[in-house]
Amino acid sequence: DGGITQSPKYLFRKEGQNVTLSCEQNLNHDAMYWYRQDPGQGLRLIYYSQIVNDFQKGDIAEGYSVSREKKESFPLTVTSAQKNPTAFYLCASSAGVGYADTQYFGPGTRLTVL
């Protein structure tokens, strides 16, 4: 089955530690995205990537970093510079940015910083 996997589903970290969230897709999509969702809120775009080895900042990139070394993988690192990292993180992919195409989502990772 094609789809997007995110791991782990729940993640706990101590304040001041960096943490990396995994996102893998086997849909052969060029574009991948990371969103943050806070309780009762909509989606906010953190970073997106249109092609391997290239990515762009979204609306709330400060305190986050990404890499895109392989087409199927787009990990997100939440650094200690992110002031309020506790949130639900969603990864998504689509055929490409500007394709007017459907975006497919993973199940999400809930990060709690203690």
Add this chain to the structure above:
Amino acid sequence: GNSVTQMEGPVTLSEEAFLTINCTYTATGYPSLFWYVQYPGEGLQLLLKATKADDKGSNKGFEATYRKETTSFHLEKGSVQVSDSAVYFCALSTRDDKIIFGKGTRLHILP
């Protein structure tokens, strides 16, 4: 720039009631329009979509019609169930920009 505006929630209805969630958009060009649904603790799932004016998207009893003259894509269902309780997001995508989501509307269905 492109934008999506959807009605604020929460929306609370009794089972078997008629549902409408309003969505209007602003876009340059000819966008595709989407409704996504998010069940508690999960990612978003595509519910339905329409790619051109007057198209009707439908799935699981939900429908939405792409109205270019009113720049709207309202979500409707004739008889809601408790299992429809979720957050619903309207979205648009154009050929020159990434997808834009509305803020979401939380729906509660009472038995």
